Amino acid sequence: MLLKRFLLLLVFVGGITLTSCQQSNTKQSVKKPNIVFIMTDDHTIQAMSAYGSKLVKTPGLDRIAKEGMLFNNCFVTNAVCGPSRATILTGKYSHLNGLTDNSKVFDSTQVIYPQLLKKAGYQTAMIGKWHLGSTPMGFDYYSILPNQGQYYQPEFFENGKVVKEKGYVTDVITDKAIGFLEKRDHDKPFMMIYQHKAPHRNWLPAPRHLGMFDNTVFPEPDNLLDDFKNRGKAAKEQLMNISTDMWEAWDLKLLSSAQLDSMGKLPIETIFKDAKGDDYKQANDPTLDKARFYEVYNRMTDAEKVKWKKVYDKRVAEYRKLNPKGADLVRWKYQQYMRDYLACVVSVDENVNRLMDYLEKIGELDNTIIVYTSDQGFFLGEHGYFDKRFMYDESFRTPLLVRYPKSIKAGSVSNAFAMNLDFAPTFLDYAGVKIPDDMQGVSLRPLLDNAGKAPETWRKAVYYHYYEYPSWHMVKRHYGIRTERYKLIHFYNDVDEWELYDMQKDPKEMNNLYNNKTYQPVVKELKEQLVKLQKQYKDTNPTEAVTN
Ligand code: SGN
Numbered sequence: 108m109l110l111k112r113f114l115l116l117l118v119f120v121g122g123i124t125l126t127s128c129q130q131s132n133t134k135q136s137v138k139k140p141n142i143v144f145i146m147t148d149d150h151t152i153q154a155m156s157a158y159g160s161k162l163v164k165t166p167g168l169d170r171i172a173k174e175g176m177l178f179n180n181c182f183v184t185n186a187v188c189g190p191s192r193a194t195i196l197t198g199k200y201s202h203l204n205g206l207t208d209n210s211k212v213f214d215s216t217q218v219i220y221p222q223l224l225k226k227a228g229y230q231t232a233m234i235g236k237w238h239l240g241s242t243p244m245g246f247d248y249y250s251i252l253p254n255q256g257q258y259y260q261p262e263f264f265e266n267g268k269v270v271k272e273k274g275y276v277t278d279v280i281t282d283k284a285i286g287f288l289e290k291r292d293h294d295k296p297f298m299m300i301y302q303h304k305a306p307h308r309n310w311l312p313a314p315r316h317l318g319m320f321d322n323t324v325f326p327e328p329d330n331l332l333d334d335f336k337n338r339g340k341a342a343k344e345q346l347m348n349i350s351t352d353m354w355e356a357w358d359l360k361l362l363s364s365a366q367l368d369s370m371g372k373l374p375i376e377t378i379f380k381d382a383k384g385d386d387y388k389q390a391n392d393p394t395l396d397k398a399r400f401y402e403v404y405n406r407m408t409d410a411e412k413v414k415w416k417k418v419y420d421k422r423v424a425e426y427r428k429l430n431p432k433g434a435d436l437v438r439w440k441y442q443q444y445m446r447d448y449l450a451c452v453v454s455v456d457e458n459v460n461r462l463m464d465y466l467e468k469i470g471e472l473d474n475t476i477i478v479y480t481s482d483q484g485f486f487l488g489e490h491g492y493f494d495k496r497f498m499y500d501e502s503f504r505t506p507l508l509v510r511y512p513k514s515i516k517a518g519s520v521s522n523a524f525a526m527n528l529d530f531a532p533t534f535l536d537y538a539g540v541k542i543p544d545d546m547q548g549v550s551l552r553p554l555l556d557n558a559g560k561a562p563e564t565w566r567k568a569v570y571y572h573y574y575e576y577p578s579w580h581m582v583k584r585h586y587g588i589r590t591e592r593y594k595l596i597h598f599y600n601d602v603d604e605w606e607l608y609d610m611q612k613d614p615k616e617m618n619n620l621y622n623n624k625t626y627q628p629v630v631k632e633l634k635e636q637l638v639k640l641q642k643q644y645k646d647t648n649p650t651e652a653v654t655n
């Protein structure tokens with residue numbers, strides 16, 4: 108499957124020559140703002156000190172918040188990678204841009220905002236994780252990771268060629284971003300999409316950060332040991348429990364030096380003898396665990412492997428000594444998960460800071476709109492989960508920080524509802540380019556220009572729709588509405604279940620009130636609003652299968 112997508116990418120190479128010929132010759136008389144769009148993969152607000160994280164310090168990212176605006180309520184339309192990216196580029200919901208789930212290939216003949224900026228005289232670049240199957244269109248320069256990409260010694264697909272780099276992916280992506288800026292055409296404003304793989308599963312830290320949290324004990328979420336009482340089938344039947352769905356080698360890195368060395372001696376075909384077949388079924392097949400892990404481990408240099416073994420041999424020894432069971436095992440796994448995930452976050456933080464320093468050095472920092480976000484949120488042990496996909500707040504909400512001192516008051520905070528649907532219209536608005544009528548998001552400028560305060564007419568509810576089922580982590584299909592106070596979700600396909608949460612009384616979404624008598628007027632009112640939003644966003648047959 109992965110190979111198929113990569114080959115497909117290569118087939119599209121022909122298209123590139125076309126786009127790079129469509130250079131715009133526009134010279135800028137009035138200087139337009141540059142745009143740097145920074146997006147990480149699976150980085151959630153619980154792991155950002157600007158949002159009050161008790162887990163980690165992120166001074167590089169906090170700098171954007173301190174000098175710009177922090178959004179407390181930015182939500183995604185569909186909390187999984189490809190769909191989020193397609194929504195951001197097109198300004199449209201998944202059912203309209205066609206990319207409802209990660210298995211689909213993005214139809215690159217669609218209008219995406221970077222193309223419009225390019226036509227308006229911007230120099231455009233796409234660097235890092237792309238994950239849309241087809242070749243990027245509308246960029247003067249692109250260097251993307253094929254599929255999910257690799258943490259160590261990553262390959263890139265760069266303006267039509269495959270290149271293999273040395274080093275750690277977050278550092279390499281930043282080097283490429285700085286390289287693009289160094290070589291840019293100084294007569295044009297630039298729009299650079301700079302997207303990290305980190306801190307995506309399987310959470311492999313930079314060699315310099317291996318073991319950095321080994322003496323830290325992280326606070327646990329209150330609902331780490333959630334028993335799913337008062338919740339429906341979807342919450343219970345997923346496959347993203349820290350307790351049962353984390354793999355010993357792939358996720359927890361529980362392979363000793365001796366085991367790793369003996370795997371190294373096996374011919375590669377033996378290691379991968381089972382690694383074939385349907386993608387998502389593999390996903391839930393732990394027999395591939397060691398082989399998959401060995402593949403990514405074996406990309407390290409010899410010196411890196413020495414360091415790796417030192418750090419993880421200690422973990423293996425601790426595991427064998429403690430031999431934790433039941434709740435203790437979940438709590439132990441959670442600590443290891445946080446050690447690795449947060450070390451990946453640190454690599455992002457350092458590199459974003461490095462990029463900001465570079466922009467400052469070249470005198471472009473204050474003339475650049477800098478956006479920091481993630482493709483969605485993530486569960487860090489809440490409900491006992493890892494991964495995302497659910498409309499529950501931890502995965503549905505995404506971080507959003509914006510710095511642009513010419514219009515944004517430093518240190519401002521917005522509580523208004525923003526969405527990843529709004530990013531494209533916002534950039535077009537700042538660049539003075541007409542926002543196409545069929546884009547469904549709205550420009551965030553009224554909030555950004557007004558210290559985060561929303562005008563009376565601002566949206567009071569957000570609409571969500573998730574499709575990827577059956578698939579990785581087996582989260583059932585659902586759609587729903589969130590207002591400031593409530594959330595109503597409908598799980599469909601192989602179930603027909605509703606959930607209602609009172610976000611004020613129950614922000615952790617532990618108690619489904621859908622069948623509670625007192626709340627029936629609320630349910631009725633929310634269902635009406637939900638239908639209105641479905642009409643507005645043209646998702647009027649939400650339970651019909653969407654084909655691409
Ligand atoms: C991989 C991960 C999943 C993850 C999906 C989608 N498994 O398949 O845990 O949900 O990506 O992530 S892994 O075993 O390969 O790590 S997404 O960010 O691309 O949507």
Ligand code: CA
Nearest residue numbers: 148149188482
């Ligand atoms: Ca993601």
